[in-house]
Amino acid sequence: MQTELMRPDELGIFMAADLLRSGGLVAFPTETVYGLGAKVYNEAAVAAIFEAKGRPADNPLIAHVLGITGAQECGEWTPLAQILASAFWPGPLTLIIRRKPIIPRIVSAGLDTIALRAPSHPVARALIAACGFPIAAPSANRSGRPSPTTAAHVMDDLAGRIPLILDGGPSEVGLESTVVDATGMCPLVLRPGSITPQMLATVAGECQVADSVMRQLQEGEYAPSPGMRHKHYAPMARLTLVEGEDEAVKRVLLTLAKGRADTWVLALDGELRHTEGLRFKSLGRDAGEAAHRLFYLLRQADEEGVQRIFVKALSPEGVGLAVMNRLARASGFDIIQAAEFNNQHHH
Numbered sequence: 001m002q003t004e005l006m007r008p009d010e011l012g013i014f015m016a017a018d019l020l021r022s023g024g025l026v027a028f029p030t031e032t033v034y035g036l037g038a039k040v041y042n043e044a045a046v047a048a049i050f051e052a053k054g055r056p057a058d059n060p061l062i063a064h065v066l067g068i069t070g071a072q073e074c075g076e077w078t079p080l081a082q083i084l085a086s087a088f089w090p091g092p093l094t095l096i097i098r099r100k101p102i103i104p105r106i107v108s109a110g111l112d113t114i115a116l117r118a119p120s121h122p123v124a125r126a127l128i129a130a131c132g133f134p135i136a137a138p139s140a141n142r143s144g145r146p147s148p149t150t151a152a153h154v155m156d157d158l159a160g161r162i163p164l165i166l167d168g169g170p171s172e173v174g175l176e177s178t179v180v181d182a183t184g185m186c187p188l189v190l191r192p193g194s195i196t197p198q199m200l201a202t203v204a205g206e207c208q209v210a211d212s213v214m215r216q217l218q219e220g221e222y223a224p225s226p227g228m229r230h231k232h233y234a235p236m237a238r239l240t241l242v243e244g245e246d247e248a249v250k251r252v253l254l255t256l257a258k259g260r261a262d263t264w265v266l267a268l269d270g271e272l273r274h275t276e277g278l279r280f281k282s283l284g285r286d287a288g289e290a291a292h293r294l295f296y297l298l299r300q301a302d303e304e305g306v307q308r309i310f311v312k313a314l315s316p317e318g319v320g321l322a323v324m325n326r327l328a329r330a331s332g333f334d335i336i337q338a339a340e341f342n343n344q345h346h347h
Contacts, residue, residue: 003159005151008123008166016166017130020045025052027140027154028127029168030119032092032176032193033147033295034154035064035137036162037127040074043104046136050106052161055143060109062094062177063134066125067118070134071095074103075114080204081182087203090120092177093195107136117177123168139176140165146233146298146330149174153299174292175322181210189213192322194291213325214316215333233330235298237264237306241324241331243313244338250275252338255345257310264301267312283311287320294323298330 006012008029016026020037023045027036036053038045040063050057065071068085075097084095099107099114108114116134119125128135139147142157151167158165178193180200187200189209201207242249250272257263258277265278269285272278281297283290301309311327313335314320328335 001160001163003155003162003165005155005165005167008126008168012166013123013126013130016127016164019164020127020131020135023048024164025049025162026127027148027151027158027162027165028124028135028137029121029151029166029171030064030124031121031171032119032173033149033171034140034151034165035062035124035135036140036154036158037064037135037137039131040103040107040134040136043106046104046106049136049138052158053138053141053143055138057106058109059138059143060111060113060115061107061136061138062115062117063103063107063136064124064128065116065118065134066090066128070128071097071116071118073100074116074134075099078182078184080185080187083204084180084182084187084200085118088195088199089118090125091118091195092120092173092175092193093117094177094179094191095182096179096190097182113181113183115179121168121172123166127166144232144234146235146295146302147176149295153295156299170296172292174295175319175326178322192319192325194288194319194322196318196321198318209321213321214328233295233298233326234332235306235309235330236302237309239298239309239311239327239331239334241311241313241327241335242338243335246271248338248342249312251342252336253278253310255341257308260308262305262307264306264309265312266297266309268314271312283314283323287314287318287323290314290323291319294326 094117140154141148148154149171178195179191181188197207
């Protein structure tokens with residue numbers, strides 16, 4: 001199969017909608033990361049997404065809609081969903097509600113819920129509007145790889161596996177949406193993103209974060225949200241998180257990474273200053289910039305054949321929680337506590 005790259009002009013949108021209508025797959029830009037879309041009502045097309053990605057079928061997909069009206073066709077709308085969607089849609093927030101029977105089980109990995117989002121990206125919106133139906137889409141990458149924030153990333157992973165990629169330039173947010181269980185009275189964050197628990201609490205009065213956000217799912221525990229079950233977002237290199245005070249983290253890195261050309265160290269600007277012999281890559285000035293750059297940097301590391309990546313842990317406040325969630329999963333929970341490590345390794 002030849003994979004075509006098209007500009008998201010009128011012709012591109014027309015071709016993409018035509019493909020989706022007839023059961024084909026299309027990769028398209030959203031404000032978070034690129035999505036790999038299929039018609040939500042077409043079971044065979046949705047199955048083809050799992051196939052193209054090599055994605056385990058116990059991982060639910062997100063149905064992309066234009067707004068609240070579209071969402072109400074797919075699931076049992078709740079007062080909480082109404083409050084959250086009114087405040088944050090269109091935008092990087094995914095709401096989980098009970099699934100209506102019209103949505104095939106495969107979309108939600110057999111669960112009785114459905115994950116819904118109204119994207120703000122003009123290309124995604126034009127495509128949904130041209131189709132006239134919701135588009136089921138996970139991120140447009142091979143399963144387990146860092147998420148794609150450019151059309152080139154999609155091409156790297158899926159060339160020859162899908163017919164069309166709409167190229168809408170780099171993603172603004174660069175990190176997948178916040179996923180919230182909106183079936184109850186209080187929002188429950190299942191996957192953190194750029195819409196933070198603080199922001200959700202502002203409109204809903206309160207907000208909880210699932211404890212699974214920063215730990216591994218146990219055997220036999222089911223995944224209510226995308227991005228929870230498997231080792232995700234991972235580069236080819238072995239990735240390790242280092243937690244602790246600046247000086248302690250420096251000592252760990254001087255022990256493990258000094259003078260190694262195949263090893264990268266990622267940290268926010270202004271951290272780990274004046275440390276000689278380390279190959280630094282900046283995550284940016286703050287957690288928001290780190291969110292935007294993270295997957296791009298992980299893919300760049302792969303292109304340059306980097307073997308080992310150490311990342312200085314961010315504080316899990318605000319968007320920092322989302323970045324740390326992705327890093328913990330990308331590392332397979334390989335986390336060094338700097339103080340402990342230094343105690344074991346001092347002479």
